[in-house]
Amino acid sequence: MDSCRHDAQESLKRLYWRCRRGTRELDLLLLRFLERDYPGLSATEQSLFGDLLDESDPDLYAWLSGQCEPSNPDYLRIIGRIKGTSKRS
Numbered sequence: 001m002d003s004c005r006h007d008a009q010e011s012l013k014r015l016y017w018r019c020r021r022g023t024r025e026l027d028l029l030l031l032r033f034l035e036r037d038y039p040g041l042s043a044t045e046q047s048l049f050g051d052l053l054d055e056s057d058p059d060l061y062a063w064l065s066g067q068c069e070p071s072n073p074d075y076l077r078i079i080g081r082i083k084g085t086s087k088r089s
């Protein structure tokens with residue numbers, strides 16, 4: 001039990017650092033989502049969020065700011081949730 005909790009905490013720590021992108025806008029959006037909504041995601045959605053974090057900062061910013069849409073349609077759902085979290089701040 002403690003091992004599972006420790007693994008989950010380590011995973012969240014890694015995600016926290018992956019959400020730190022170096023731009024204030026992306027940091028705020030991604031960290032707020034990680035803190036507020038990530039724990040309630042399904043395992044599939046959590047994996048998709050991790051995949052999204054592998055994308056480049058310019059792409060992430062363009063998608064989250066609505067300048068364009070990602071070519072991966074699965075990202076649209078997570079991007080919508082991230083945007084929704086930012087509107088609830």
